Amino acid sequence: MSIFKTLREKPWDAQVAAAGNAVAVAPIDPQGAARIALRFIMAIVSVLFLLFIITFLSRSQYPDFQSLAGQPWQPFTDPTRLWINTGILAIASLAMQFGLASARSAHLNRAIVGISSAVFFSILFLLAQLDLWQHLYALGFYVNTNPANSYFYVLTALHGLHMMGGLIVLANVVFRVWYDGSPESLSGPLQLCTTYWHFLLGVWLVLFALLTSRPETINALAAMCGF
Amino acid sequence: MQHVAIADQTEELHDPHSFITKYVWSQDHKVIAIQYGGTAIFVGLVALVLSGLMRLQLGFPESFDFIDPSAYLQFVTMHGMIMVIYLLTALLLGGFGNYLIPLMIGARDMVFPYLNMLSFWFYLLSVIILLSSFFVPGGPTGAGWTLYPPQAILEGTPGYDWGIILMLASLAVFIIAFTMGGLNYVTTVLQARTHGMTLMRMPLTIWGIFTATVLGLLAFPALLVSAIMMMLDKLIGTSFFMPALVSLGENLDYTGGSPVLFQHLFWFFGHPEVYIVALPAFGMVSDVLATHARKNIFGYRMMVWAIVAIGGLSFIVWAHHMYVSGMHPAFGFFFATTTLIIAVPTAIKVYNWVLTLWQGNIHLTVPMLFAIGFIFTFTHGGLTGLFLGNVVIDLPLSDTYFVVAHFHMVMGVSPIMVLFAAIYHWYPLMTGRMFNVTLGKLHFWFTFLGTYAIYLPMHYIGILGVPRRYFAMGTTDFIPESAQTLNASITVSALIVGMSQLFFLANVFWSIRNGEKTGHNPWGATSLEWQTPDVPPKHGNWGKELPRVYRWAYDYSVPGAKEDFIPQNHPVTKEEQTGGEHEEKA
Numbered sequence: 185m186s187i188f189k190t191l192r193e194k195p196w197d198a199q200v201a202a203a204g205n206a207v208a209v210a211p212i213d214p215q216g217a218a219r220i221a222l223r224f225i226m227a228i229v230s231v232l233f234l235l236f237i238i239t240f241l242s243r244s245q246y247p248d249f250q251s252l253a254g255q256p257w258q259p260f261t262d263p264t265r266l267w268i269n270t271g272i273l274a275i276a277s278l279a280m281q282f283g284l285a286s287a288r289s290a291h292l293n294r295a296i297v298g299i300s301s302a303v304f305f306s307i308l309f310l311l312a313q314l315d316l317w318q319h320l321y322a323l324g325f326y327v328n329t330n331p332a333n334s335y336f337y338v339l340t341a342l343h344g345l346h347m348m349g350g351l352i353v354l355a356n357v358v359f360r361v362w363y364d365g366s367p368e369s370l371s372g373p374l375q376l377c378t379t380y381w382h383f384l385l386g387v388w389l390v391l392f393a394l395l396t397s398r399p400e401t402i403n404a405l406a407a408m409c410g411f
Numbered sequence: 412m413q414h415v416a417i418a419d420q421t422e423e424l425h426d427p428h429s430f431i432t433k434y435v436w437s438q439d440h441k442v443i444a445i446q447y448g449g450t451a452i453f454v455g456l457v458a459l460v461l462s463g464l465m466r467l468q469l470g471f472p473e474s475f476d477f478i479d480p481s482a483y484l485q486f487v488t489m490h491g492m493i494m495v496i497y498l499l500t501a502l503l504l505g506g507f508g509n510y511l512i513p514l515m516i517g518a519r520d521m522v523f524p525y526l527n528m529l530s531f532w533f534y535l536l537s538v539i540i541l542l543s544s545f546f547v548p549g550g551p552t553g554a555g556w557t558l559y560p561p562q563a564i565l566e567g568t569p570g571y572d573w574g575i576i577l578m579l580a581s582l583a584v585f586i587i588a589f590t591m592g593g594l595n596y597v598t599t600v601l602q603a604r605t606h607g608m609t610l611m612r613m614p615l616t617i618w619g620i621f622t623a624t625v626l627g628l629l630a631f632p633a634l635l636v637s638a639i640m641m642m643l644d645k646l647i648g649t650s651f652f653m654p655a656l657v658s659l660g661e662n663l664d665y666t667g668g669s670p671v672l673f674q675h676l677f678w679f680f681g682h683p684e685v686y687i688v689a690l691p692a693f694g695m696v697s698d699v700l701a702t703h704a705r706k707n708i709f710g711y712r713m714m715v716w717a718i719v720a721i722g723g724l725s726f727i728v729w730a731h732h733m734y735v736s737g738m739h740p741a742f743g744f745f746f747a748t749t750t751l752i753i754a755v756p757t758a759i760k761v762y763n764w765v766l767t768l769w770q771g772n773i774h775l776t777v778p779m780l781f782a783i784g785f786i787f788t789f790t791h792g793g794l795t796g797l798f799l800g801n802v803v804i805d806l807p808l809s810d811t812y813f814v815v816a817h818f819h820m821v822m823g824v825s826p827i828m829v830l831f832a833a834i835y836h837w838y839p840l841m842t843g844r845m846f847n848v849t850l851g852k853l854h855f856w857f858t859f860l861g862t863y864a865i866y867l868p869m870h871y872i873g874i875l876g877v878p879r880r881y882f883a884m885g886t887t888d889f890i891p892e893s894a895q896t897l898n899a900s901i902t903v904s905a906l907i908v909g910m911s912q913l914f915f916l917a918n919v920f921w922s923i924r925n926g927e928k929t930g931h932n933p934w935g936a937t938s939l940e941w942q943t944p945d946v947p948p949k950h951g952n953w954g955k956e957l958p959r960v961y962r963w964a965y966d967y968s969v970p971g972a973k974e975d976f977i978p979q980n981h982p983v984t985k986e987e988q989t990g991g992e993h994e995e996k997a
C-alpha cells in the first residue's frame with residue numbers, strides 16, 4: 185500500500201531529495217479538502233454509533249433489558265412503521281442521487297427538483313420519527329422504563345440530529361450557488377452531500393436492524409463481542 | 412466552496428481591516444492560536460491555584476477553615492479535568508496545532524478558517540460553562556476527573572446536582588469544538604502542503620500533532636457517548652450506568668445498569684487522551700532538540716513509525732486503568748501485555764532523543780533546557796508506568812500517591828516541560844522579540860528541580876500506602892508520623908513551583924514590548940515556519956508566493972555546507988548529491 189511506501193521513504197538522502205525536487209504534492213483541488221473532511225466526519229460518526237451499539241450489546245445482557253421486538257406486545261415485533269420511515273429516508277437518498285446526476289449533466293431545473301424533494305423527504309422522515317416516538321409514548325414505552333427504550337430514543341435522536349446537520353450544510357450549499365450564481369459549481373458540493381445522505385441511510389439501516397432484533401439475535405451478537 | 416482555497420491560494424492575502432475582524436472574530440490561524448493559548452493558560456492558572464489549595468490542606472491539615480472535605484474533592488476534580496482537557500489538549504492542539512500546522516507545511520491558513528474560528532468560540536463556551544459551575548448551588552462536581560457513576564450523580568458527592576450537569580455539558584461542547592478544530596488540522600495536513608512538502612519531509616511536530624488529532628477525533632466520541640448517557644441517567648432517570656441501588660436509605664428508581672460500562676467507555680477515551688497530549692509534545696521536543704543541538708534528529712523514520720505505532724496501540728490498552736475494577740484474568744494479562752508493548756516504541760523515542768544529543772553541538776538555551784528536562788521527567792514517569800502496567804503491582808499501588816506521582820511525571824509535568832520549551836522556542840517567531848534569558852533560566856531551574864522536590868517524595872508516600880483523593884489522613888496505623896513531614900515539604904515545594912511561574916508570565920508579557928528584536932530565524936532553524944518573509948508572519952503567511960520545499964527538516968551541520976543549517980526551501984546542490992552522503996546522515 186502507498187502509505188507503507190511513503191513511510192519507507194528516506195528523506196535525508198540527498199539523491200532522493202534531488203529527485204523529489206520536481207515532485208509537486210497533489211495539485212490544488214478545492215473539492216479535495218472537503219472530501220477528506222467528509223471522510224473523517226463519516227469515520228467519526230461511525231465510531232460514535234459503533235460505541236453506542238457496543239454499549240447496547242453489553243447492556244442487553246443484564247436481566248432488566250427487554251428488547252423491543254420478539255414478544256407480541258412489543259412495539260417492533262411488527263416493524264411496519266419502521267419500514268415506512270426507512271422507505272421515506274431511502275427516497276430522500278434517491279432524490280439526492282437524482283439531483284446530483286442532473287447537476288452533473290447540467291440540467292439545473294431537474295437538479296432543483298431532486299434537491300427539493302430530498303429535503304422534503306428528509307424532513308418528512310424526521311417528522312415520521314417524531315410521530316413514532318409519540319406512538320411509543322402512547323403505548324407506555326417511556327425513555328426511562330427500560331434500557332432498550334432508552335437506547336431507541338437516544339439512537340434515533342442522534343441519527344435525527346445528524347440528519348439536521350446535513351440539512352443545514354445542504355441549505356448552505358444551495359444558498360451559495362444561488363447567490364454566487366455559478367450552477368456548474370453545484371455538482372461538487374452536492375456530490376459530498378449525497379454521499380453523506382447515503383451514509384446516514386446506511387447508519388439507519390444498521391440501527392433499524394439492531395432495534396428490531398429479537399432477544400436471541402441480540403444475545404448471539406453480544407456473545408460474539410464477549411459480553 | 413469559497414473557504415477551501417485560502418490555504419493554498421497562490422496570491423497574497425490582505426489583512427482584514429477592522430480591529431474586530433482582526434483580533435476578535437478572526438479567521439487567521441495565528442490569531443486563533445493565540446486566543447486558544449491565552450484561554451488555555453488562563454484556565455491552567457485556575458487549576459494551578461486549585462492544586463496549591465489542595466497542597467495547603469494536605470501539608471497543613473486543620474489550618475484552613477474554608478477547605479472542607481467537599482471543597483477538597485471539588486478542587487481535585489476541577490484541577491484534574493482542567494489540566495488534562497482544557498489546558499493540555501487545548502494548548503497543544505488548539506494553540507500550537509493552529510499556529511504551527513499552516514506555517515510548517517507552507518500553507519496560507521487552515522483549509523476551513525471559518526470552522527476554525529467556530530472551534531475557538533465553542534472552546535471558550537465550554538470553558539465558561541465549566542467555570543460557571545463554581546458559582547452554582549452546590550458548587551462544581553467532586554466526583555473525581557474520572558466522573559465514575561454511580562457516585563458522580565448521587566447525593567453525597569459534592570456538586571451531584573448542578574455541578575455534574577455543567578461538567579458533562581461543558582465536556583460535550585468541548586468535544587464539538589475539538590472535532591471542528593481537529594477536522595481542520597487533519598485536512599490541512601493532508602491537503603494543503605506546499606510544493607515539495609511530502610509527508611516524510613514534514614517536521615516531527617506535524618507528525619505528532621497530526622497523529623494526536625486523529626486519535627482525538629476517534630477517542631473523544633467515547634467521552635461524548637458516556638457524557639450523553641450519564642446526562643440522561645441524571646436528568647431523566649434512565650439506567651444506562653446506574654445499578655439498582657439504595658441511597659441514603661431510599662430505594663432509587665434505577666434498574667440494573669452497569670457502572671463498569673462507563674469505566675470502559677471513559678478509559679477507551681482516557682488512555683488515548685494521554686497520547687493526545689503526549690504525541691504533540693514528542694513531536695515538538697524532537698524539533699527543539701534537533702535545532703538546539705545543531706544535529707539531525709536521530710532516526711527520523713523510526714520516530715515517525717513510533718508515533719504512528721503508539722497512536723495505534725493506545726487504543727488497545729485502556730483497561731490497565733481498571734485492574735481494580737475486577738476483570739477476567741485473561742483480560743488482565745492481555746492489557747498488561749499491550750501496555751508493556753507500547754513501551755517499546757516509546758523507549759525507541761527516548762533513545763533517539765538521547766542519541767540526537769550525542770555529539771551534537773548543544774546550545775543550552777532556555778528551550779533546550781526545558782527539552783532536556785522533559786527527557787528526564789518523561790523517563791522517570793515512563794519507568795513507573797512499567798511497574799503500574801503489571802496487574803500484581805498495580806493492585807496494591809492503585810489509588811495511592813504512587814499513581815498520582817506517576818501520572819504527574821508522565822502526563823502532567825512532561826507535556827508542560829515541552830510546552831514551556833515550545834513557547835520559548837517559538838516566542839521570537841510569534842512576537843519578533845527575544846524573551847529575557849535570565850528569567851527563563853530561573854523559571855527552568857525552579858520548575859525542574861521543584862518538580863522533583865514535589866513528586867519524588869510522592870512515590871515514597873504512595874508506597875507507604877497513603878491513598879489519593881483523601882482530604883486528610885486522620886490517625887492511621889500503617890502510615891508513620893514522618894509521612895506528614897514529607898507532605899509538608901511537598902507542599903512548600905509546590906507553592907514555590909507555583910509562584911515561580913510568575914517568572915514565566917512576567918517574562919512573556921514584559922518581552923512583548925521590551926525584548927530584544929530578533930529578526931529572522933534567531934535559532935538558525937531549518938523548518939519552514941522560520942522562513943516567512945515577515946516576522947511575526949502576516950496574514951496569509953507567505954507574502955506573494957508560497958515556499959517550495961526541497962529537503963527534509965533536519966539538515967543541520969551538513970558537511971561542506973556554508974552554514975550549520977540548510978532551510979527546507981533551499982534547493983539541493985550538486986555537491987550535496989555527490990559528496991557528503993557517506994559521512995553523515997544515519
Ligand code: HEM
Nearest residue numbers: 462465487488491494495555556557822823879880881905
Ligand atoms: C504544580 C503542579 C501540580 C500540583 C502541585 C498538583 C497537585 C495535585 C494534587 C495535590 C492532586 C490531588 C491528589 C489527590 O488528592 O488524589 C492532583 C490530582 C490530579 N492532577 Fe495535579 N498537580 C499539578 C499539576 C498537574 C498537571 C500539569 C496535570 C496535567 C495532566 C495534573 C493532572 C492531575 C490529575 C488528572 C489529577 C487527578 C484528579 C483526580 O483524582 O480526579 N496535575 N494534582
Ligand SMILES: [Cu+2]
Nearest residue numbers: 682685729732
Ligand atoms: Cu492508560
